[in-house]
Amino acid sequence: MKTVFLQGSRVGSKTLVSLKKIEEKYLHKYPEHETTFIDLKDLNIEFSDGRNYLDYDGDTGFVTKKIMEADIIIIGSPTFQASIPATLKNIFDLLPQKALDKKTVAMVMTAGSDKHFLVAEIQLKPILGYMKANIVxxxxxxxxxxxxxxxxxxxxxxxxxxxxIENTVVLAETYQAVWDKTEEDYGF
Incomplete structure (x- = not known):
């Protein structure tokens, strides 16, 4: 399985600390998986202008291609103004509408207050669902x-x-087995 850890902000450290801890635990449990850690702080990402994701080069092309190749995406996002950061939303805007089809997506959210626990439910999950992700x-x-x-x-x-981590991998493997069986049934 190809897994991408996407740190969705250019500022702050708590989301990075949280996502790095998840990556550490993930690699310990699933060392055979191919993983990529993407920290948007370290990259120069262009604003979406409607081009096909394959037409971007540099850091933008790297990020979009890695996401499109992934089987599992684990997103780390802070809460800014009771929403997700614009940098993360821009990543979604760079991708096609069905970019997350047949991808399992999990989330870790950080915030200064427990009053923001619903940001994932109200802001992030609808975007992921629209893009056809299998959401943990x-x-x-x-x-x-x-x-x-x-x-x-x-x-x-x-x-x-x-x-x-366990729920994400079990869900991804289960979906993959079902899709493989469906492909077999077509007999191509």
């Missing part, structure tokens, strides 16, 4: 107080990360 129903929500000195200090968050 549960996501990990990390508050500012769960991260101290660039380390996650809440054991419950770490436990939920383990569950997210």
């Amino acid at each position: 129903p549960n996501y990990v929500f990390v508050k500012d107080t769960d991260v101290i000195n660039q380390d996650i200090v809440n054991d419950d968050v770490l436990y939920r990360m383990d569950n997210l």
